[in-house]
Amino acid sequence: MAVPRPSLILLLGLLLGGFAAPASAAEVHNLRVWSSPDSTRAVLDLDEAVDYRIFTLADPERLVVDIDNVQAAGELPFDPDDGGVIERVRHGVRNGTDLRVVFDLKGKAEPQSFVLDPAGRYGHRLVIDLKPEGATTPTERVREAARAARNGKRDMIVAIDAGHGGEDPGAIGPGGTYEKKITLQIARELEQQINDSPGMRAVMIRTGDYFVPLRERYDRARQADADLLLSVHADAFRDFRVRGSSVYVLSRSGASSEAARLLAQSENEADLIGGVKLDRGDDMLSSVLLDLSQSAALEYSNDAAEQILQQLGSVGRRHRRNVERANFVVLRSPDVPSVLLEVGFISNPDDEKNLNTAAHRQRVATAIVGGVRNHFLRTAPQGTWIAANRSGQQHVVQRGDTLGVIAQRYQVSISTIRAANNINGDVIHPGAVLVIPTGS
Incomplete structure (x- = not known):
């Protein structure tokens, strides 16, 4: 066998090098936009990590994103009706190899951006958060919602957290139902019923289809001076036959069961899926758990959980007959009693x-x-x-009830019931609880 001479080897290498295919550019294959009352989030889905730069332009207001060695796989979908502060999205090639994406804005907005590694069903992502100038902050919104008083006596504030949201769908049922949709629907029903109940006022942590980081959820409850936080979820399990509701509180040690531990692990991954830049160690939990105030909050949480679990037994099957405990991030507030509710298994066709x-x-x-x-x-x-x-009688409004019927039943005046329950007009909703003052 003849041995190739060095000159032939060099020539062969040059020929192969000359015909080698250029390195392929990364691709942006989707754009997703979520808007909330206080910000708009744009997410560019990528097939690999990228380098990028952002800057703003005025007259008109624009945000420009330049991404190195990237091309768009196609059109970037955008619905202006759901665009929040974004009015229009354009993109084109820059310098022959780079991608420029321009977001036309409705007004001035402060941008924040970061990249995320693959998590859940998502790959690499470039996340851009836009906060409109002068927008109401989450703190202002929840505090405004919490302001209420009846005859000089304050209401008990219940913060309602609809789990997941935005690009974090939560669990997905066999029929395609998203957990984030169900939790928001139940949260809105809870909001109405709580506001219809005398002495209570609801504050919504999430009011639409957008993502809120887990720590921010309990921070918003604290900002509202909430007396109780309810975090609403729908469970999922690989065995579709498992069904029923469960109630959880925070564990300061281990989980009460392996299932509780796995559920907490799954729920705590929401920040990675929903899109939170994690650039610091989690030293918060240790300081929180050392706070003496949390001992009282945990005891209070457990009493609320027991009462809720007992009532859920009247609606349908309970998956767990006792309150479970696990290390859920959303329950880590040091001073707001908090309960996590799994209202059923979305993985079960009947639930x-x-x-x-x-x-x-x-x-x-x-x-x-x-x-x-x-x-x-x-x-x-x-x-x-x-x-x-506390000493007054209570009446749960049934379908067909009117203030006149209720007043006649308890031998009190309609005006007395209105005054005691802060009712204007004659509208009452089934399920609402009316206090019937004694000695009326």
């Missing part, structure tokens, strides 16, 4: 069907509110409306 029914969601909400009410009747402090009216 999924029920959760898609407005009547069932209303019954679930009524049971939860009933548990919260029972808890507050036992624990509401002096200075609250509930504490001042």
Whole structure:
């Protein structure tokens, strides 16, 4: 066999090098936009990590994103009706190899950006958050929602956290139902029923289809001076036959069961999927758990959880007959009692069907509110409306009830019921609880 001479080897290398295909550019294969009351998030889905730069331009307001050695796989979808502060999106080639994306804005906005590694069903992502100038902050929004008083006595504030949201769908049922959709629907039903109940006021942590980081969820509850945080979820399991509701509180040690540990691990990954830049160590938990105030909050949380779990038993099957404990990030507030509710298994076809029914969601909400009410009747402090009216009778509004019928039943005047329950007009909703003052 002849041995190739060095000159032939060099020539062969040059020829191969001359015909080698150039390195392929990365691709942006999708754009997703989510808007909330205080910010707009744009997410560019990528097939690999990238280098990029952003800058703003005025007259008109624009945000420009330059991404090195990247091309668009096609058109970047954008719906202006859901665009928040973004009015239009354009893109084109820059310098022959780079991609420029221009976001035309409706007004001035402060941008923040970061890249995310693959998590869940998502690959690499470039995340851009836009905060409109002068927008109401989450703190201002929740505090405004929490301001309420009845005859000088404050309401008990219930913060309602609809789990997941935005690009984090949560669990997905066999029929394609997204957990984030169900949790928001139940949260809205809870909001109405709580606001219809005398002595209570609801504050929504998430009001639409957008993502809120886990720590920010309990921070918003603290900003509202909430007396209780309810975090609403729908469970999932690989065995589709498993069904029923469960109630959880924070564990300061290990989980109460392996299932509880795995559930907490799954829920705590929401920040990675929803898009949170994690650039610091998690030293918060150790300091939080050393705070003596949390001991009282945990005891209070457990009492609320027990009352809610008992009421949920009247709606349908309970997956767990006792309150479970696990290390959920969303429950880590040092001073706001917090309960996580799994209202059913979205992975179970029957539970999924029920959760898609407005009547069932209303019954679930009524049971939860009933548990919260029972808890507050036992624990509401002096200075609250509930504490001042604890001795009065209560009436749960049924379909067909009117203020006149209720007044006649309890031998009180309609005006007395209106005054005691802060009702203007004659509209009352089924499931609402009316206090009937004694000695009226």
